[in-house]
Amino acid sequence: MVMHLDMNSYFATVEQQCDPFLRGKPICIAGKGKNERTVCAAASIEAKKFGVKSSTSAWEAKALCPDIILVPPDFEKYQFISRKVFAILEEYSPTIEIFSIDEAFADLSHIKTYTEAAVLAQEIKFRIRNEIGEYLKCSVGLAENKLLAKLASEMQKPDGLTIIKRHHVKDILDKTPIEELCGIGSRLQLRLNSLGIKMVGELGAYSLENLIQLFGPHSGKHLKQMGQGIDSSPIISYRDFPAEKSFGHSYTLPKDISDINEAKKVLLKLSEKVGRRMRKAGVFGKTIHVYLRFFDFTGFGKQASGAYLQNGYDIYQAALKILESNPSKRPIRLIGVSVSNLKNARQVNQVLFLDKQKEEKALNATDKINDHFGEFTIFRSSLVKIKDRIQNIPDGRNKRLM
Structure with missing residues (x-):
């Protein structure tokens, strides 16, 4: 259960x-x-x-x-x-x-x-x-698997409690639109709708052979099982989740910018946030990826690999080279930076020179102060003008919250 x-x-x-x-x-x-x-x-x-x-x-x-x-x-x-x-x-x-x-x-x-x-x-x-x-409410779903339990929790909001037993599954799925199933996004919904599939029960009754032909063997079989309320995926404890594969942040600008210096300031703050999260996780990364979305929703993305990095300013320096390689002069709407190809700090065999050792100590001290008094209590002077304009870059959803 x-x-x-x-x-x-x-x-x-x-x-x-x-x-x-x-x-x-x-x-x-x-x-x-x-x-x-x-x-x-x-x-x-x-x-x-x-x-x-x-x-x-x-x-x-x-x-x-x-x-x-x-x-x-x-x-x-x-x-x-x-x-x-x-x-x-x-x-x-x-x-x-x-x-x-x-x-x-x-x-x-x-x-x-x-x-x-x-x-x-x-x-x-x-x-x-x-x-x-006292003001916090939650809805709870009980069922034989994760797919049905999540569907059940959506059925009575707010503050609901819903049970889906096996003998009720078919009746419920016949009345449930496919978009209410976890895993059916808007694009997949439109594609299934074009096949005449609008209810979950219709997906379950659809030919497996046709689903495999249209979506491939793995996805086709998975969709068929979803339509029948079948889900064998295990519950994975947050303690057993695999390590993060990358750390990143992006920010949608209040208004489009064409000034490269403004873009650099945003990139620096994003890089600092990424570096701070990496230090908390105790990892270094060697592949830097920068993504830009322009005013017309076209985009530019590029990555580069080098030495293992963890310091936000080092990440920024690598990301800056990518930013400056952007051939387009179109106004920028969104900026994102991420670091992948990670290794545990203990696995990174780096010989730190004296200035690097001092820098590491300074970063650790800064992190402790910011942990206690709040994000960006202490920050680089180059962020002074942009700090108040970009306060709410969230840390993203993290499955290991505990």
């Missing part, structure tokens, strides 16, 4: 929990500023009643709900609360898989009946409200 726990309107309800003034009011989590590209990272339950949802632009949210309150995101706060939620969940299951910052799967194979599992789920929901925050 599998449980899927999904925190409802997570970022928004965390803010409402922390600030009683926001409770009962429509809010959306969005970056600072009034630029038209600001989008909602999350909408409160009250805002959703007006049609506001994640990815809705801030100006559209205002049009749908003039009284909506825009709240800047605080990702460190959300991760802190997530750890508390998942710590409670871990008390009831030997294996939990953190699927994202606000949802997780739990192995309940030690539970014999759905009745017993439902009692356990209600206890978890109660403890989250009682021990973490």
